Amino acid sequence: DTGVSQNPRHKITKRGQNVTFRCDPISEHNRLYWYRQTLGQGPEFLTYFQNEAQLEKSRLLSDRFSAERPKGSFSTLEIQRTEQGDSAMYLCASRLRGGRANTGELFFGEGSRLTVL
Amino acid sequence: AQSVTQLDSHVSVSEGTPVLLRCNYSSSYSPSLFWYVQHPNKGLQLLLKYTSAATLVKGINGFEAEFKKSETSFHLTKPSAHMSDAAEYFCVVSDFNTGGFKTIFGAGTRLFVKA
Secondary structure (H helix, E strand, O other): OOEEEEOOOOOEEEEOOOOOEEEEEOOOOOOEEEEEEEEOOOOOOEEHHHHHHHEEEOOOOOOOEEEEEEEEOOOEEEEEEOHHHOOEEEEEEEOOOOOOOOOOOEEEEEOOOEEEO | EEEEEEOOOOOEEEEEEHHHEEEEEOOOOOOOOEEOOOOOOEEEEEEEEEEOOOOOOOOHHHOEEEOOOOOOEEEEEEOOHHHHHOOEEEEEEEEEOOOOOEEOOOOOOOOOOOO
């Protein structure tokens, strides 16, 4: 079990450029989550997938953000026309589908830090 | 509705002294409760979890937390702080209901450990 993997770990880009982050969840986990964390704050929910279906999106996810999980395995988070306010750590987490035997524990990756100049 | 309140944004202790990080929650269901730790520029690591079994939960690195339903609290403790404990700590509540799990993070408590 290699855990949740995210890349790139760091991305520096100029305002207006597009960036894409990738997340590989734990293989048997069918739920995948994206969170955004700014300095000094806790993680804020962005969106989540159950298999390939995107089931919920936060109001934080503007039209410039899009997430996909085409085959129900890895996921990508793309930010178009980046703005300085997009600078943050983007965290991916995965877990098993909810059920009475499931504790709801999230398994996090190391995150992808975005700096927009 | 769920909510999580971490009562202190910063806690400073001396090495070797006890640690107490406070967390209160509200939940409409029987929640699972977690503490995660985050070191600088790292992802979140699970310290411990409460899932309706024993109310006193032991975690990694000597941390413990006690679930007190009457007080709706889940405070994190450690008898003796170590320099390596300096990090950000998040209290998390997760409810399972008909819509699946809903997870809410507290705002975090930064722990400083002085030599």
